[in-house]
Amino acid sequence: MSGWVKIVGLGPGADSMITPEVTAALAEATDVVGYVPYVNRVAPREGLTRHGSDNREEIRRAEAALDMACEGKRVAVVSSGDPGVFAMAAAVFEALEAGKPAWRALDIQVLPGISAMLAASARAGAPLGHDFCCINLSDNLKPWALIEKRLRLAAIADFAMAFYNPRSTSRPIGFERTLDVLREECEPERVIIFARAVSTPEESIRVVTLGDATPEMADMRTLVIVGSSLTRVIERAAAPLVYTPRSVA
Ligand code: SAH
Numbered sequence: 001m002s003g004w005v006k007i008v009g010l011g012p013g014a015d016s017m018i019t020p021e022v023t024a025a026l027a028e029a030t031d032v033v034g035y036v037p038y039v040n041r042v043a044p045r046e047g048l049t050r051h052g053s054d055n056r057e058e059i060r061r062a063e064a065a066l067d068m069a070c071e072g073k074r075v076a077v078v079s080s081g082d083p084g085v086f087a088m089a090a091a092v093f094e095a096l097e098a099g100k101p102a103w104r105a106l107d108i109q110v111l112p113g114i115s116a117m118l119a120a121s122a123r124a125g126a127p128l129g130h131d132f133c134c135i136n137l138s139d140n141l142k143p144w145a146l147i148e149k150r151l152r153l154a155a156i157a158d159f160a161m162a163f164y165n166p167r168s169t170s171r172p173i174g175f176e177r178t179l180d181v182l183r184e185e186c187e188p189e190r191v192i193i194f195a196r197a198v199s200t201p202e203e204s205i206r207v208v209t210l211g212d213a214t215p216e217m218a219d220m221r222t223l224v225i226v227g228s229s230l231t232r233v234i235e236r237a238a239a240p241l242v243y244t245p246r247s248v249a
Pocket of ligand 1: 082
């Protein structure tokens with residue numbers, strides 16, 4: 001069989017949220033490539049070599065995957081969630097565009113997964129039921145000024161928003177600034193959802209108002225959803241349901 005590259009999404013954590021298409025690709029792969037914790041989510045088996053690498057090694061990892069496929073290997077490049085959302089698919093194509101002409105002859109496919117914002121939104125209700133946008137709050141690959149501009153304009157445009165990579169120990173300030181910008185543009189009653197480790201045993205879903213939100217509510221395992229001005233909370237004995245109606249009067 002000739003080589004291929006399948007760039008696959010492992011979903012937010014639970015095996016039940018991995019698509020059958022991705023499971024089949026992983027079963028056929030000879031090699032799996034990705035960030036160590038994601039590679040570790042693929043069970044070892046005979047005939048499968050797992051290549052875990054560091055978080056910031058995306059381009060080198062993509063190049064290695066393309067080279068291995070040229071040698072006839074069946075390579076699964078793994079991401080959490082969906083591989084097209086702040087993840088490996090774009091990294092593979094950056095490597096492909098700048099790299100060896102032979103790579104362009106390869107069979108390359110992207111297999112979607114359940115992205116964190118969809119899993120988080122489903123747990124909370126339907127906060128993304130009307131227009132929304134998503135923003136990666138990490139300034140590792142773009143200037144903070146651009147993040148702040150997009151954030152402010154999205155708030156002014158009254159989008160619901162999903163934030164990936166909200167806060168890490170090496171970037172403690174960004175999320176504080178995010179909350180400051182939101183407080184400048186939105187009312188204090190605005191609904192915010194902190195969805196942490198969704199679909200894993202550590203899952204927690206917290207629904208608060210912008211007025212009560214604090215930076216420590218987010219970490220690198222948290223997906224933050226900020227409602228639009230129309231987002232509503234249905235209180236009940238069980239956990240509240242958060243939703244954004246489908247229409248604007
Ligand atoms: N490709 C991934 C996103 C990678 S960026 C996807 O589509 O989901 C990593 C960020 O995703 C984390 O910082 C966090 O904001 C979010 N994330 C990933 N898995 C999550 C989970 N199980 N629960 C909550 N947020 C998660």
